[in-house]
Amino acid sequence: xxxxxxxxxxxxxxxxxxxxxxxxxxxxxxxxxxxxxxxxxxxxxxxxxxxxxxxxxxxxxxxxxxxxxxxxxxxxxxxxxxxxxxxxxxxxxxxxxxxxxxxxxxxxxxxxxxxxxxxxxxxxxxxxxxxxxxxxxxxxxxxxxxxxxxxxxxxxxxxxxxxxxxxxxxxxxxxxxxxxxxxxxxxxxxxxxxxxxxxxxxxxxxxxxxxxxxxxxx
Amino acid sequence: xxxxxxxxxxxxxxxxxxxxxxxxxxxxxxxxxxxxxxxxxxxxxxxxxxxxxxxxxxxxxxxxxxxxxxxxxxxxxxxxxxxxxxxxxxxxxxxxxxxxxxxxxxxxxxxxxxxxxxxxxxxxxxxxxxxxxxxxxxxxxxxxxxxxxxxxxxxxxxxxxxxxxxxxxxxxxxxxxxxxxxxxxxxxxxxxxxxxxxxxxxxxxxxxxxxxxxxxxxxxxxxxxxxxxxxxxxxxxxxxxxxxxxxxxxxxxx
Ligand SMILES: Nc1ncnc2c1ncn2[C@@H]1O[C@H](COP(=O)(O)OP(=O)(O)O)[C@@H](O)[C@H]1O
Ligand SMILES: [Mg+2]
Numbered sequence: 319x320x321x322x323x324x325x326x327x328x329x330x331x332x333x334x335x336x337x338x339x340x341x342x343x344x345x346x347x348x349x350x351x352x353x354x355x356x357x358x359x360x361x362x363x364x365x366x367x368x369x370x371x372x373x374x375x376x377x378x379x380x381x382x383x384x385x386x387x388x389x390x391x392x393x394x395x396x397x398x399x400x401x402x403x404x405x406x407x408x409x410x411x412x413x414x415x416x417x418x419x420x421x422x423x424x425x426x427x428x429x430x431x432x433x434x435x436x437x438x439x440x441x442x443x444x445x446x447x448x449x450x451x452x453x454x455x456x457x458x459x460x461x462x463x464x465x466x467x468x469x470x471x472x473x474x475x476x477x478x479x480x481x482x483x484x485x486x487x488x489x490x491x492x493x494x495x496x497x498x499x500x501x502x503x504x505x506x507x508x509x510x511x512x513x514x515x516x517x518x519x520x521x522x523x524x525x526x527x528x529x530x531x532x533x534x535x536x
Numbered sequence: 537x538x539x540x541x542x543x544x545x546x547x548x549x550x551x552x553x554x555x556x557x558x559x560x561x562x563x564x565x566x567x568x569x570x571x572x573x574x575x576x577x578x579x580x581x582x583x584x585x586x587x588x589x590x591x592x593x594x595x596x597x598x599x600x601x602x603x604x605x606x607x608x609x610x611x612x613x614x615x616x617x618x619x620x621x622x623x624x625x626x627x628x629x630x631x632x633x634x635x636x637x638x639x640x641x642x643x644x645x646x647x648x649x650x651x652x653x654x655x656x657x658x659x660x661x662x663x664x665x666x667x668x669x670x671x672x673x674x675x676x677x678x679x680x681x682x683x684x685x686x687x688x689x690x691x692x693x694x695x696x697x698x699x700x701x702x703x704x705x706x707x708x709x710x711x712x713x714x715x716x717x718x719x720x721x722x723x724x725x726x727x728x729x730x731x732x733x734x735x736x737x738x739x740x741x742x743x744x745x746x747x748x749x750x751x752x753x754x755x756x757x758x759x760x761x762x763x764x765x766x767x768x769x770x771x772x773x774x775x776x777x778x779x780x781x782x783x784x785x786x787x788x789x790x
Binding site: 395418 | 688698701
C-alpha cells in the first residue's frame, strides 16, 4: 500500500528549479535509499516530504491524502525528518529528549528515554549533560532518538552517518534497521558505499530529477 | 514661586553648546556635522509647532481635541516602533495595538484612580511619556527577536520538524525578547533618584514643586512605565513572532 506518493513535484526558487517533475511512490514498510551528487536536491526532496517546504507545483500524498489535508503539526509527527547535520537546542540533552513529550502535551517518560539512550549506547546520566559537551557522534545520536521517542510512520534520514566515527556509525545503522523492523517506512539519503551496497531500493537524484531507479536484490 | 525663565538670549548662548559638539565632530572626522544640524533644526521646528499647538489645545480644553492629540501621539509612537522592527514581514497593526492597549490601559488606571485628571495639560504629556516608553520597549523586543530568529534559525527548524507549532518553537525567543524589552525599565527603576532624576521629577522640581511632592509623581511614573513596557512588549512580542512563519508553519526566510 502506498504511504507516500509524489506526482509531478516541482520546487522552484527564484526561477531556478531545484526539484524538477519528480514522481515517486513509496509503500508502507519500504526502505528507500536516495543517493546522488551533492546539490542534486536530495535534502530538498526530504524537506518537501516533511512539509518543511511546499512544492511550487505537483502534489504529495500521505496515505493517499494530500499533505495539506493534515494539520502540519500532526503530519510532521507522522513523517519525521532528521536534518543533515542536526542542531540540538536548549542547554541539556534532556531539553532535547523532553521536547517530543512537550509537543504532544504528554508527561516525560523516563523509562522510554532511558531505553532509547541505551539503544544508541549513551549512558542514562547523559540526560543532564550539556549539549556543548557532546562529541559530534553523540550529538547525532541524541538528534536521531529525538525523532524516535514516538515512532513516526515515515522516517526521513538525511546523511545521518556523515562524519561519524565507525563506532557511532555502526550504532546508528543498527538503530535504523531496528526501527525499520518495527514497521517504520524509511527514506535514507546517503553517499556511503557500504550502505548503498546493502540497499534494497535505491534512487539517484541529480539536478532535481530521478535519473536512475534501480532495485538491487540481494 | 516659579523662577523658570529661559529667554531668547539664553537659548542663543546654549546653542554654543551645540557648536562644541560640531567642533568635536569636525576635529575627530566623525562626519556628524550635517546630522547634528539636521537633528537640531528638526527638534527646534517640531518643538515650536508642538508648543503653539499645545497652547491652543490647553486653551480650548476640549475632550475630543485632547483625545485626538493623545491618539496622534500613539499613532506616531506605533509608527516608530514599527520602523524599528527589522523583520521585512512586519505589520504596523501589531505595533499599533500594542502601544494603544498598553498606553490606554495604564492611563485608564491612572484616571480611574484619580492620579491624573482628564485635562489636556495632564493627558497629553502623560500619553507622550507612556507611549514613548512603550515604543522603546517594543523596539527592543523586535530587534532582539529578529536577532534570535536569525541566530536560532536551525533550532527552530528542528523543532518544527519534530511537530512543534510555531508558538512552541518560538517560546524561548519570545520570552527572551520580552525580557530584553523590559530590562532597561527595570534597571532604571533600580537607580531612579540615585543616579538619575528622571524628566518628570526634574521638571517638577525645576518648576518649584516641593521635592517630596515631586517624588510621589515619580513613584507613580515608575509604576506606570513598568506596566506599560511589560504590557506593550508582551502584546507586540506575541504578535510579532508570528510574522516569521507562513500559513504552513514554515519559517519564512530573510
Ligand atoms: N532555500 C534555498 N534557496 C535557494 N536554493 C536552495 C535552497 N535550498 C537548497 N538550494 C539549492 O538547491 C540545490 C539542492 O540542494 P540540496 O537539496 O541541499 O541538495 P543535496 O541535499 O542533494 O546536496 C542546491 O543547488 C542548493 O544550492
Ligand atoms: Mg543534502
